Amino acid sequence: MGIHDLESFITAMKEKNKACFTGEGLDGKRTASFVTWRNDLLQFSLDKQGTVERLLNGQKHSFDNYPII
Structure with a gap:
């Protein structure tokens, strides 16, 4: 994955989750x-x-x- 430190992890997760919120779709959710x-x-x-x-x-x-660990 190429993650060697916290900054690399943050960058990778931001890339994976660019559009994590959606507005109301056709289903009203x-x-x-x-x-x-x-x-x-x-x-x-x-x-x-x-x-x-x-x-x-x-x-x-x-x-x-x-559990949150």
Whole structure:
């Protein structure tokens, strides 16, 4: 990946996540997307009714009891 220090990591992640927020699409959702350094795609969407959708690589995921390390 060519990452040798924090600055290289920051540059690489910025490149992967240039357009991480989307406006309302045809489905009426607002979505935030993030590609991890391992190329996993995290997506969080909210529709006009307040329904939240959480996806990890396109599959529904609850993120309950998710540890931050």
